[in-house]
Amino acid sequence: MQIAVIGAGVMGSGIAQVLAQAGNVVHCTDVDEDAVAKAREGVTTGRYGFERAVTRGKLDRADADAALDRLTFSTDFEGPVGNAELIVECVPERLDLKIKVFRELDRLAPPNAILASNSSGFPLAALAASTDRPGNVIIWHWASPPVVMKFAEIVVNDDTDPKVIETVSEIAAGCGKNPVVVKDHPMAWGYVANRVYAAMLTEASRVVAEGVASHEDVNQLMVDCFGWPVGPFAMIKGATTGWKD
Ligand SMILES: NC(=O)c1ccc[n+]([C@@H]2O[C@H](COP(=O)([O-])OP(=O)(O)OC[C@H]3O[C@@H](n4cnc5c(N)ncnc54)[C@H](O)[C@@H]3O)[C@@H](O)[C@H]2O)c1
Incomplete structure (x- = not known):
């Protein structure tokens, strides 16, 4: 094609x-x-x-x-x-x-x-x-x-x-x-994957804002608990650089 x-x-x-x-x-x-x-x-x-x-x-x-x-x-x-x-x-x-x-x-x-x-x-x-x-x-x-x-x-x-x-x-x-x-949902941004990811990121950010844990600690906990390749905050950096760094 x-x-x-x-x-x-x-x-x-x-x-x-x-x-x-x-x-x-x-x-x-x-x-x-x-x-x-x-x-x-x-x-x-x-x-x-x-x-x-x-x-x-x-x-x-x-x-x-x-x-x-x-x-x-x-x-x-x-x-x-x-x-x-x-x-x-x-x-x-x-x-x-x-x-x-x-x-x-x-x-x-x-x-x-x-x-x-x-x-x-x-x-x-x-x-x-x-x-x-x-x-x-x-x-x-x-x-x-x-x-x-x-x-x-x-x-x-x-x-x-x-x-x-x-x-x-x-x-x-x-x-x-x-x-x-x-x-498609004509009123929502993010389809499925990014809507679910955004909800998770909101909670992760709230945890940091409340002083419960640092960005690094949230990342580490999510990797260790759920077997993710990287934590929620590291995903943002990876996506913008194309994981080339
Ligand atoms: N980076 C990610 O992890 C990721 C993942 C999934 C989807 N997306 C989506 O993919 C799209 C592109 O993201 P990206 O990360 O590759 O962005 P990017 O900034 O790396 O690349 C975009 C490119 O588009 C070019 N461009 C701008 N206007 C143009 C035009 N009129 N005609 C042709 N080229 C033009 C820019 O010069 C630039 O090189 C966005 O909609 C983004 O949300 C990104």
Whole structure:
């Protein structure tokens, strides 16, 4: 499948890498030249890049080279979007920006192309309503780092074309992810995973504000009690850096 990824930051670069490794032809675009260069470097020699995967025996050299051949990065927007069957939007979490990008995508993408957003929580209804193809708009929410995490939260509503849900679920499964389809809530931010996480973080912050425990102690207790890889406050830092530090 021909895929365009919009935004080459922490998520977009990793998502583009995963999609290319799964056999798709992927173009990842960004407005920022530096982000493009960083993304290209990240997918080749970065912590989760192809070189390390080969060195660690997780990927054959030939498969890595083939995936890299299918993956391009640039600041060109119109070309890749005009040729895409699926577009995965990964620009920063600002509703005004996402709506602007979705309007552009709707204008430039082929009429049957699927427009997916990796928003962390904006309602599908808001993004779908900014296009003339609401049935072809869907949320495909990934977790960081995309190369590692099996998370695939797929958010739909009554307008979403069942074929679109099936196609995106199949592509996610083809990427080695566990697609879970959930319903959009037009008034709530966070779908399922981030709503539940936010509730937990509110309580963790309250514990610290009350002087009951430090950030570090809350993190340590949650790791030791629930077997989480890191505690609630460390998750925020990891997500913004892409776990590269
Ligand atoms: N970081 C995480 O852990 C995480 C996890 C799941 C979902 N998300 C969501 O993924 C999205 C992207 O997050 P991120 O962490 O990758 O952000 P980021 O800041 O690392 O990357 C965003 C990129 O989008 C680019 N951009 C801005 N406007 C653009 C435009 N009009 N066209 C093309 N590119 C544009 C920026 O230059 C930047 O490189 C957000 O909606 C975020 O909430 C993030």
